[in-house]
Amino acid sequence: MEEPRKRARPGRSPAPAGRTARPRQAEVARLAGVSQATVSLVLADKREGPAISEETRQKVLEAARSLGYVPDPAARRLAAARNNLLGVFSFTATFPTDVQHSYYPFLVGVEREAAERGYDLVLFTGSSTGGAGAAGPEALSRVRLADGCLFLGRHAPVQELGRLVTDGFPVVHLGRRDDPEGLHWVGADYVSAAHEVVDHLAALGHRRMVLIREDDEAPASTDREHGFLKGLETAGLHGGPETVFRSADPARDLTPERLRGWLADGVTAFVAEETDTGAAWRALLRAVADAGLDCPRDASLALLGSPPADLADGPEPTGFDIPRTRLGAAAVRMLAALVAGEEATEPLVACAFRPGATSGPPPAVHGH
Template sequence: MAEDNPPRTAKARRGRPRQAEVARLAGVSQTTVSLVLGGNKQGIALHAETRARVLAAARELGYVPDPAARRLAASRNNLLGVFSFTATFPTAVEHSYYPFLVGVEQEAAAQGFDLVLFTGSSPGGAQADVPGALERVRLADGCLLLGRHAPTAALRRLVEDGYPVVHIGRRDDLSDLAWVGADYVDAGVEVMRRLAALGHRRAVLVREDDDATASIDRERGFRTGLTAAGLAGPSGGGDPVVRAVDPVAEITPDWVRERREEGVTAFVAEETDTGAVWRALLAAVDGAGLSAPDDLSLALLGSPPADLADRPEPTGFDIPRAALGAAAVRVLTALLVGAKADEPLVACAFRAGATAGPPPAAL
């Protein structure tokens, strides 16, 4: 396979000029060229005229440093990795990491880093955890993790090696794993505070039967807010939190009516991947012949599913995805220089929406 490429076409240029060629033109050494063009941060004495000659030569030849060589010599890549455990750009928009990436890219650019996208799954769909997949991220100076299904073992290994990793989304299973997350608790408290301010006295939360940290946090926010705002659950004494295994089957018009009879005027749902809980709640309220915000108030702990864009905007909060992405980058770059990041929680933005109002006077 020894096809020698040196003898290119006469026209084809012999590559870009090197520092050595600039040096020859300027009558100095390559070292001097590097010094001049590199800004001479080490403060080595250089004659102004020499400097000028080098600069002139560089301009004349159109010299541009080779980024690969520069990075090799400086032993940094200026690359941040983004690893997601599903395709980073899935076709199904609802699972898209796009909003996070908006923030990631902005912050990375601001800090002078480029981004490398790794895909955890192979394209064919036969993505059964390619063994070394996660290891590839070492190519970058540090890496951001997206998605819930990070293989713990592979991850632990990276972390233990001292490789800088930041997980987007709260994550407590690996003690040394840095993460950033949305402050669901605080956001939930705020929502409950608003409901109380509107005059509500009794509320329930419908959530998935799931133990994702995000769900847990949202429930905690609800409960904390409930207490803090002086609210209560149904008068029957039942738990104000309902875990729905099958929302459609459990959150029925009758269920809504029963809760109302127990004095509940505010119904809160948590955001889920599919929006199933919120959807079920809306359907049940409709089915009961009621409507928000007149007959009762609805709130959603999170953002509504995209396909419900035509429905009235839910009262609740938005997860600041872009801000989370940016925060993750900041934590990561802090790790790169050995600093410990401070606050990993990013505040959610309260969304007034149109599904909550004062409770009906009748109740």
């Protein structure tokens, strides 16, 4: 913005200062004694399109090599009407100092897949309200500079996202989301994953199990419950409403007494939802310990997700891992498809089942 930056005068002289300027196709063409278009054709190396004689091809390649010709990416992208850029927009800093909450695992997948497909990544930071970019609602429209954009985090304003979507700008949200109508997203397949956990427990011989969940309506929660209930159904087990224990504060409500009550009722396995805080899982572990029970022996436990970092050294919970890296890759795949004008690809990514050490056969029942 500051300095207009001298440009070569509109006039003739295409290569004024001899050596210094980068060679253009025009100069390669001159050296090879052909037209610029021919150079472009040779270097494009298409199979279709106009034929080129082997002789000409060699002349051009030789000329290009000797001049050290390298295509100008800006011109290339301008002409191609696409710039091979995918945006990544996060509403917090993409690289938070607090590594715990970082999108790192996603980015690993995003980068890999993007590279694979020949895309470069543009990082937009929603939190960059400080600098030049006016932080108004139109801040989001910066992303239009890319061919499409990936959104991370749930803080994306519905309004603006909807605008992009209805404008036909390719957008993919990382994490399931129903909000702006027609928004594309990729997410972990919690339904199948929870189902699989139930399968595992059922295969071990458990006939009654209870899901401990917190009291919120996020899709991630309801999906897990769905999968859990479907799993029970598939296994031919009872799936009534009492198989789901829902509490806004599991640490308070999930008492050892309640646990014993369930056990007395024949419940042998407990499945906890995973959340940010891991409250359900913590409460479950606590209750089991307080009731003086031994985990794999007296009762089997499972966690519908990965344990919180501070419990990482405990016994590995039966459950599943969210395939963050693969989610990132899947998001890029879908985005690439949308950019190419194709149908959206599969939004669900399978979770990785983790046998873990917190489940085993149910305790033998005496009266049987």
